[in-house]
Structure formats: C-alpha cells, structure tokens
Amino acid sequence: MKKQYSLLLIGLLGVCIAACKQWDDRVMLTDSALTRTLFGEISAQPELSKFSDLLVKSGYDKLISSSKNYTVWAPTNKALESVDLASLNDTTALRLFVGNHVALQTYPAPAGTQEVRIQTLNGKYIPFANGRFGESAITASNKYVANGVLHILDKALAVQPNLLGFINSSKDTYVQNKVLGSLSYLVLNPDKAIVDSISSTTGRPVYRPGTGIEQKNKFTDLVYNLADESKQFTYILLTNDAFAAEVTKLSPYFKTSTADSTYNLASYQVLKDMAVEGLYTVDKLPAVLKSKFGVDVPLDKTALVRTVPVSNGVAYVFSKSNVAVQSRLQPIVVQGENYSSQLQNVASTAIAIREKLNPVTSQTFRDLSIIAHGVSGFWVRYRVPEVPNMKYKVYWVALNDQTRNYRTNTLPIVVSQRLAMGSLTSTTFANIAVPNDTYTEVLLGEYTTTSFGTLDMYLIANGTNSMALDYIRLVPVLP
Template identity: 35%
Template sequence: MKSFKNKYMIALLLITIALSACKKQWDERTEAVDQQLDKNVVQQIQENGNLSTFSGYLTKLGYDKLLAGSKTYTIWAPTNQALQGIDPATVNDTAKLKKFVNNHIASQVYLTTAPKPTMRVRTLGGKNVTFTSTTVEDAQITTANQYVSNGVIHVIDKAIPPKMNISEYIRSLNGVADKHKAYILRNDTNYVDTSKATVQSYDPKTGKPILVPGTGLVSINKYFNRVASLANEDSTYTYFVLTDAAYDAERNKVSKYFATVTNSEDTTMNILAGFNVLKDAAVRGMVPQTGLNNLVSVNNVPVPAAATAVVQSYSASNGMVYVVNSLPFDIKNKITEIVIQGEQPSFFARTDARGSMFYRSRRDKNGLTLNDIMIGTTATLPANFFAAYKLPNLYTCQYKIVVRAINDISFTTPTDIVESFNFGQITAPTISGGTIAPNDVVKFPAQRMGPVSFNGVPLVNWDEVTLPTPANKSATSLLTPPTNIAGGNPTTTATAANTINLTNGNLTVLKRTSINMYVIGANATAANTNNITFDYVKLVPIIQ
C-alpha cells in the first residue's frame, strides 16, 4: 500500500510540473500584444501601411514565401520613415539588399521579456544584434511583441544595417593606421583542410587521396588565432588600433629585445616587435569610451588606454574599435620574466636514472603548495649528473638569475645539497658511455644548501636567491644562507659563435635564440652527495 501511495505522489508531482511548464509558455505568449494568430509575419507586415517599404523589400527578395513557412521568426520591422535615408545603391543591388534585410530577421521567437537586461541575437545574415526590452542596436522599439502564427514582430524607428566585425573594420581602414593594418594582413594565410577538399583519385602505392587542386582551402589569420578571434561574430572584444606614429613608438621601445642572428629588420620590427606590441591590443567585452581605464588585455597585461587618445571609433558587430594615437605600454609588462619550473625538465644526463627522479607536490614554510623536482636521495648517480631545461626564444638582454629551492631531505645526519645552474647554447649533444656532456657556456659557481631542519631545529634554507651568491664564508655551517662554494665568480666560455655570455655577473643573451639550462649536481658519486632539487628558476630581464 505504501509503495502504491509513493508512486501516486510521484505521478501527481510530474503532472503538476508539466502543467506549470505549459502555463508558463502560455503566459509568455499572452504577454505579447496585438495577437494575430491567423496571420504569418509577412501578412501582418503587409497589412501595416507604415511598414510598406519594408514589405516591398521582402517581396522583392522572395521572402514573402520564405517567411510564410512553418519555421518561427523574430522580425524587427523599420517604419517607412526609418527607411527614407537608405542608400539607393543598397536597394537596387539584390545582394546588398539581402544582407540589409537579413539583419532585421532572426530565427526563433524573441519577446522583449527575454533580454536580462541585454542579449545578443544571431540574425539570418550571420551578424549578432544587441537586443534589450526597448531597443535593438540603436533603434527604439515603438511597437513590441506583435505575436502571429509563426513568430513575433517588433516595429522600430531606425533601420539596423549590418555592421562590419572588428576584422572587417581594420581591413577597411586607409591612411590612419596603415602599419597596424599591414601587420594584420601579413598574418593572413591559407591551408588545405583535407576533410573539405574534393578527392580526385587515390595514390595506388600509398592509398592516400589525391585532391583536386584549389579545393579544401581554408583561410585563417595567424594573429587572430594567437590573440583574439576578431572575425568571430560570437565573441565580443574591445580592440585598439594604433596610428602609424603610435605603432612606431611602441615598436621602437621593445625592438632591442628582439635582436636576431640574421639581424633582419623585417623579422625584428615587423614580426617580433610588432607582435609584442599588438598581442595586448585586445580586451574582452565591449567597453564604452567612457570606460577606458584599468583595462587588462586578453593576455592579462594592463592596457594604458585613454579616451583623450581616441581619434576614431567604431561600434562593430562583435565589439568596439578605437583608433588611438597613443597606447604607452609599460615596458616591464611587455618584456617579462621567464619562469622555469623544476618539475618540467627537457632531458637528463642519463636516461637510465629515472628511478632516482621524483616530481613532488608539497607545502613550503608558509603553507603554500609548491611543485618541484628531487633527484638522488638514496640512489647513486654519476658525478655531475644534471637535469636540462630548454628555454625557447629568449629576449635579447641581461637577466638576473633567481633560484628557489628547498632541501627537505631527512636523514640521521644533516645532508647538504650542492648544485650549480649553468646555461648553454643548443648544439648536437656529446655522448660518452651513455652520458650526455652539457654544453654549458655560462657557468655560475656551485651553491651549497643546507636542510630545512635537523632534530626539530629550523635551519636557514634557500627561498629566493639571486645568483651568484657571495663567496663561501663558512663551508661547514648549516646556519648560513646558500653560499658560493667555488669561491669565485661566474664564468663564460668565449667563442665567436656565442649568443650568450656574462655581463656584470648576469646572463646576457646577445641574439634571439633558444638555450638550455643545466642544473648540475656535485662532482661526487656516493649516495646523497650529488642530489639535485629546485622549485623554480626565474630569468628576470634587466630593463635598460
């Protein structure tokens, strides 16, 4: 009996929910005014003399038949007065007129109760329009929610011609931001998408398809792919276009940090420095000109925009565009530190020592989680064993080397860790007996690091230190900060081909290049005498 009662109550609840949902849909329907459920959207427009011009456009395009079907539509119908200023070139060109009319029509029904408070609605032309309870784009809704058999009509006091998106607007500019525009255009490229290409035949040997030439081509913009989808109608951005003078000023600030081996002006200025400047020209969302302060780019870099610098603006279909004569980025936000995480090595001195390598997640002395690498512990490693890290495409400047490492090895006696941080150009490795020799051109003296604690007594340990540390004052004391046990200065191997060296004790990158960082253990082989550990290394650019 109890089971029957439970089933009855559940069934009653489901019926109540269903009836409630139906009532909600009917209530939304009854919110519409001037219902003409025996007419479709075209018939309702045709009967309104104040919409005769727009009705004529629909008939001219054959939409009187298209919009009479079973699908539902929302139409924002401009009055005759609203259409008086339409360019005759648009009206007399079928393709242009179709784009114009399509921007006033959307699939599905959107009542003025739908926006909360705004919403973006995709039109038949592929553009999105901003819809509120009283407006669509810049047009006021004078008569709302005219519900008919296959949709709803909103009468508006202005036409809403299709807008360019941000990409289209940049491409339309002439004489105001030619260098910025040229950078965007040079990033246009095509590739063949085999899934969209036409197959002509198949190679009898490989079985691979032979495609019809010219089919399957897809156009992309590499800059948009890396920064922001400025041609995407469903994403909204605020984008800053720099005048030629502003673009040159920002590129000149950063160009010296992109010196190349070939010393190519085009590579340095138009590719590398240009991208460094423009990667932070996009901000997510639509920002009005009155709100151009405290902005952050899509790459989380402060954008120093000012309303007074705007020389031209445009409300695009997917955001706002501001042409500015100044966008003075702080160079410290453009030439930023490089962080190498200990738990992300590229390779090791030997690959047969993996049983001695540990990637750890733990807490530091402040209770914060850190991830690091620990190599060694009780295993025996070759002398001067190393972990190597590839550092791609460094800025050309001097770097301070900052290291954070924590020695938490716990044994019956305190165990020091001695390790060095060296840097070398990437060349073919020298391998002897299965061991790779590091090509370390720039060598910082080995550092001694005592354990975190011994017998419950906290000891001074590495936190963040800048290399090179002072020469060792007490090689046996565990209560001193990390020390330079080599008792000397960093060194560099001088060769004509060097792209890195030392300047005033700092790592210097002379030409844009990729290098390796080697974290090298002690020159010893007994267990726990050549351990390696570190949380991270920072290469901090010295801005000059």
Template identity: 25%
Template sequence: MKDIMKKIMIKISLAAGALAVMAGCQDNLWDEHYGLDGTVETRNLMQVLESMPEYSEFCSVVKRAGLDSVLATDQTFTVWVPDNEAMAGYTVNAETKSQFLENHISRYLYGGVDLADTSSVRVKMLNGKSQDYARENGNYTFAGVPVKAEEIPAGNGLVHGLSRIAPFYYNLYENICQEGNGTDSLAAFLTSFDEYTFNEEKSTAIGKNALGQIVYDSIFDFNNDWLRRYGHLHSEDSVYTMIVPSDEGWKKSRGRMAEYFRTFGETLKDTVKSLIIPDREYAVSTALSDSLSEAWMKQAICMDLVFRKDVDFSSVPGDSLASTSGNVFHHPSYLLAGAVEEPVSNGRIWKTDDLLHKPEESWLKTIVVEAENTSGRESNYAVISSRSSSATLFRDSVSEQRFIEVTATSENPRQQPIVQFTVPNTLAARYNVYCVFAPACAYMEGVEADSTKVNFYLNYVHEDGRMYEDEVIVGETPTNGSTMTKMFVTQIKLPYANYSESPFSGPETQDNDCVKLRVQANVARNETTKYTRTMRIDCLIFEPVIE
C-alpha cells in the same frame, strides 16, 4: 583584403538564406503567445506591409532584393520596419540584403510579452547578427532605435515600426579587415592564417563542365588557427573585448620590440666540445634570421589583444584581468589610455595608436625552469633523483613542490656531478639569473643538514654567432643546509632571441636549445668533511631587467 571580406560576407549570406527557408513552427499559437483578441489576421507579412503606405519604401527594397517571397511563406518572422521618413536618402547597394534587410528581419516572434519579465532580449537576425530588443520605463527600443507603440500582426509574424534605420555593425574580424579602416597591418597578420577547405559533402553538384568534371555549388569550411587559439572574432555567438592597434600603433610596437626578437639563422657547425657541452656556430643577419624575428615579433604584438566578454577595464574582480593567452594584467585600465571605442556586433573594440602592455606582463616574462623536468636536461658524473616537498614544511617554498637531488658517482674531485639545463624562450634581453636550491629536510624532515658549493657555466650564442660557454661563475656562497637558497648567478645581456615555443610552427625553424646553464659541484678533496657534493636544485630563474 577585399576578397577575404567578400568570402566572409558570402558565407554569412548563405547561412542566412538557408535559415530563411528552413521549415519550422513555434510551439505556441501566435494569438496565445501574444494574447491578442479579435479577428485572426490571415494576411502574410508581405501583404500586411504592402497595405501600409508609411512603409512603402521598405517594401520596395524588399522586392528588389527578392525577399518578398520569403515574407510571404508560412514561416514565422518578426520584421522591424523603418518608416518612409527613416528611409529617405537610403541608397540600395551591393550590401543591402545582408547589411540592411536581413538586419531588420528575425526568425520567430518578438513582442512586448517577451519583455514582461526582463528588460532586454537578444534577437538573432537573418544576417547572423544579434540585436537588443529592450524595454525601459514603458518604452521599447530595437538596436537602440525607438520602436513604435503598435504591434502589427500578420498571419506569419509580427511587424514593429521604427523611426530610424537600425545600425549595422561588423563583427570584430570584419571590422579589422575593412579596407580603409587603418588596421591593415593587423589584418594582414590575422588573415595570413585563413584557410578555406572545400566541403564536398555539403556542396551541391549542379552539372558538368566541358571536360566532364562535376561542377559544384560550392561550400567552403573556414578555419584560422590564430582565431581558434585566441578568440573566435568572426563568430556572432561569441563576445570579446579587443584592443586593436592602428597601423600607426603597429609601427610603434615593431619599433619598440624589434631589438628583443633579434635572432640568428642557419647552423654552420654543430659539435660537442666535451661531455655535454655544445660548441656550435650559426649564421647571422640572414633571410632565415630576419624571417624568424619578424614572425616572433608579430606573434608577441598580437598575443594579448583579446579579452573574453564585454569587459569594463576600470572595474574587474581583484583589479586584474587575463587575456585569452592567459597572461594577467594588473590594474588593466592603463591599457586603454588614449584608445577610442568602436561598436561591433560581437563585443567591443578599443582602437589605439599606442599598445601599452607592460613587457613583463606580456611578452618579456620571467622564465622559470623546473629542475625536475627532464626535457632539455643533461647530466654527467651524477645520479639524479626526483624529490617531493609535499609532506614537509617546505611544501609552499619549493616550486611545484618538487626538486632534484644530484649525487656524485665518483669521489674523484675531477669528476664532480654536473647537471645542465636548457633555458627556453629567451629574448635578446638583459636577465638576472638565479639558481634555487633546497635543503635535505625539504623532502625528509629530521635529516642532518648539509651544504654544498657550486660553479656555474652559461652557454649561449654570442654576437659573432658562435655558441660557447663563458668563463666559470663561482657560486657566491655555499648553499644553506636548513633553508631554501636563492643564489644569484649573474646578470647577462643575451644578444639573440631563442624563442623556441611559438604556438605556430612553420617551415622555417632554428635550434631550440641555444641557451644552457650548467651547474657543477665545486667541493675540493680537503673540503669534503665540511661540504657535500650532493646538490638539491629546485629551479632556475631568468628574470628580465626592464630597461
């Protein structure tokens, strides 16, 4: 973890160093910008600072870090200088340049004129951090520290005196990765996605080694797929609010969620019993099953920790708040109960020993399978047509305004139409299962109403690792020929998770179609004058039972 932090800080220091020596000038003349009268100051910032004994301690640290030559260039800077009293007790360390000096020096000019029409401006420092320069009731502050009244001009910038050292804050990612911060479990998961790629184009060749190979002053590009998907926590230009579990909070979440992500492993047998009905067998309690369970559970713990911007959870529009995963939390202030706020440079951290996300709003959500989606759908003895409800009174009743019409290809009662759906992303949880049917008038108004009877067959991996269908489930009632029918199928406790759509794929995988619901018309030969064998299916619903 320490090496990772060094790499991050090295990259920040390199970027800041490059920024400090870049050529550039401001469009406006310094004296015009600040409207100062009298003799124009020709001494550079370093010379001005050295002439002021009250800032001698700061000057000494600047020289030791080698930044005196930077402040003596013709580049423009604003220096926010702690006086000697503020510097009392300060000890130079390995992080002095990036966390102290470059945290008090900014490119370009910042003075009272910048706050003439606003109460605060964000100032980008040489270390890449941003600090607030603010005005309130005629008084000025920098990073919350009072600024002395006098603005001290130099030929290449401006000096502001401070009565205290401005605080340095890690960004979200740096904070989480700090050793001894009590967040090692989360840090280990997030940094497992870190990748550093050598950038030859940006690197500088500085010679050859004994083998004649080119040696570079190397630049590496940083990438992290988790950060790219859920939030650039390492970026000083992005602002997020993040709920951060302590190691204790991580442990509690694992204990609470482990049973839901229990899964199976390798395929031992894969056959088809008849028609489209799979008959398989899987290994249980193997290294693969343990690895998949662990990966899915960690992903679920972390997927709803990050929220865009600096958010007040107690006052959000509509009293609902979406995490960067897209999941929506209602009355979200409950998420912060018992959490402790920690300042960071690019947002806000709420550290907690208890992640309080409601499962049904986060990782145990209702699963809806749209019948019109062909992926994972199979059929037999049937012709399937996609229908739209957009031009009928059912436009708001039919999910996604589309459903399928399943018609028979034979009058043989032993060959009644069948359609089978794969149900993705199921957990080892209890579900209420529903099948929603639409009437004929949902796509063509004025047609004669009809009704059908159906049977259901649920196929999943059982406790012994075998995947097979349970006994037939007879539809509780015929469908309604004039209105939508949400038919209860069964309540089922699935023994294993089949979490098939994790956003991060790895080398370890399993079959992703291990929960299936088969729907078949069930109209006897002597019932065809009363019922039709045509089924109009809108969607399947697997609704978790929160226990």
C-alpha cells in the same frame, strides 16, 4: 411588480448579449491576427510596404511564412527613405540587410531595463531592449501573429562589419591593422580537402591540389578571434606614429639577424596587447586597460581621435599609448619538472616529480628531485622559447628535504648543482650546495642574452651528487 421585474430581466439580458457580442468581436479580431503569418501581417500594413517588397526580393518572405517561429523588426517606409536601396540590388547585400531585421524564435520586448543580444539571420548579434533594437527606436512592439512576433522600427539597421572586417578594410590606413593582416597563413584542412588517391608507399591520402586550403591568423590563434560575432571586444588602434613609437621602444629586445624579422617580432609584441574581451563604452573606458597577457595599457582620453562601432564591439583610435617597457617584458618562470631532455637514461627510481607543500606560502607545488643517479655530471636541459635579448637576474628555488639516501643509508644527502646558461660548458654560475629545507628564492647572479630566440639552460650535478629544482625565474633588468 411582475411587469417591472420582467422588464429588468429583459434589460439585463440585452446588456449581456451586447457584452458577449463585444467579447466575440474582440476574440474575432485577436484570432484574425493569430491566423496571419509574419509576412501576412507585414503585407497588411501600408506603412511597411517597402520592407515587404524587400522581403520578397530577398526570399525571406517564404521563410517568415513558414511554420517556424520568427521575430521581425520591420522599419517603416519613412525609415527606409534614408537607405540607398540601389545598393541592395546585389543579392548578398540584400539578404544581409534584410537578415539584419529577422531572428529565429520569438523575442518579445525585454522587461524593464533588461538588454539581451539577439542573433539575427545574417549572423550578427544586436542589442535588444525595451524600446530599442540596436540604434533604432521601436515605435510599436509585441504584435503577435501565428508564427512569431512583429516590432516596428523608426530607423533601418545598417549592417556593421565585425572587428576583423573593419581591420581588413583599413589595412591601408593603419599600419597596426596591416601588421595584424600580415599574420595570416595557409593550412591544409584534411576534412575539407578532396582525396584523389591513397599513396601505395605511405598509405596516406593524396589530396587534390588547391582543395582544403584554409586561411588562419596568428593573432586569432594566440590572442582573440575578432571575427567571432557571439562575443564582444574592445580594440585599441594606434595611429601610425603612435604604433611606430611603441615598436621602436621594443625593437632592441627582439633583435635578430635581420631588420625585417626584428620589426615583425616587436610589432607583434605591441599588437597582442591591443584587444580585450568585453565591450567598454567611452564612458566606461578605464585609465589603464589590462591585456590578456597582463600588460597595463594606459588610455589617455584626450588622445582618443576616433570611435568605430562594429557589430561585435568597438574600436578606439588613439594618438598615443605609452606602455611601460617593463610591463611588456615580464619575468619568465621555468618549472623544474618541465625539463626537455637529460644526459642519459638512469634508474626510474632516480628521478621523481613530487607534489609538495610550501610551509612559507601554504601553497602546493611540484618539483624535480634526482637522487642516487650515479652519473658524474648528470644534467637535465630546459628549452625556453622566444626569450627577449637583455640582461636578467636569475633566481632558483631548489628544495633539499631528503635526510637519508635510501640506497646507501648514508646521512645526509648532498644536493650540489649548478645552472649553465646557453650551453653545457657555460661557467656563468658556480656549483651551489643546496641547504636543507629552503623554500625561498636564491639569486644566482645575472645573465645577458645576445639575441632573441630559444634559451637553453642546463641543471648539472656536481659529480654524482643529488639534484633538485622547483623553478627558475628570469627577471628582466632594464636600464
């Protein structure tokens, strides 16, 4: 029994020693991988030799050999066969291409169906899901090394332009893109300009000519920055005939003294509604896309002629998009408190901007109240820029809720006023005595502008009577 027991112990000890050796071998293998850098790991894999060479040529080999953590999505030698490597002889092009496959920080493959957008070293954002990176399939993932993680791709990622890059590159093909490009202008950025001296007359800096000049674009300022890689956009691009048809529909409402300026104004009104924030894939494109400015843009998929994927979204080329004119020409609302000037200074207690509650809508609002001003024909002016030329129905809401003149203690307070359109001498609308406690819109009548531009409106007191205004609303009247 003792002998058998001894043999059993010896056997168990042997098994333990063998298991420990296997564990030591496993730890040694794991530790070996964790002692290599990303570049060391890539260099050690024969199937990644071409990408390793590109890393060296671009200088990124040193970057991914440093102490910072990176993630590399490395295309195999076979994957790189479809890439024109001669096109990468230019250093900038090479770094853009290689940088498309490298990101700062460690990104393991997302779990399940989760998808994240990863910013790579060239500034592009690429969707990363379990099994895919952009349009490439991941054949091996989550290879951890000392300074990050390595994934292997079956296809190299081409560097896609962003939306603005695509637009600029196709201005000769699409008139719509040419119009967007024409909205560029130059400005001086003092922070980037070189100061040659300080003016002894004004005390202001004198900048060196040609320095600090930056290019901006009206579309970028007022609609979207289509070069922003961190966001995604859907851009509706009309064929030249379709774009011309939309501009022709709007031109009568943006008439100026010259044909060129009329075209520029009308074409911008079409263009500003052709981009929305967010990526809509073809299968998710709605029948009607609502623009940033509330305009309904119909999308008939039978008129879709081309799809252009870009790094920050997608461009769809349509051969038609029949946007209703009334959708583009929306009502104009002018708030009573936002007047631009007045006849003369009056007592500070005469003019009040009030915060009120509308019992009809249960919404709070601000309005203008002018009482005891003591000036016959006192007026305030409203300046409304960029008013299309057409006929409007003109409404106002004027609240007379004052029951006593606090200065004279007389009852009641009379609010009597008129709205002069275009000039002080306009007699389009007569004086109106505003009834007490009326919160609903009152139709004043119709008014037609003669050209596109700034519209002046004057709220004028009937004698020395009090005045009040919540808002004025101009509603387009279409034929």
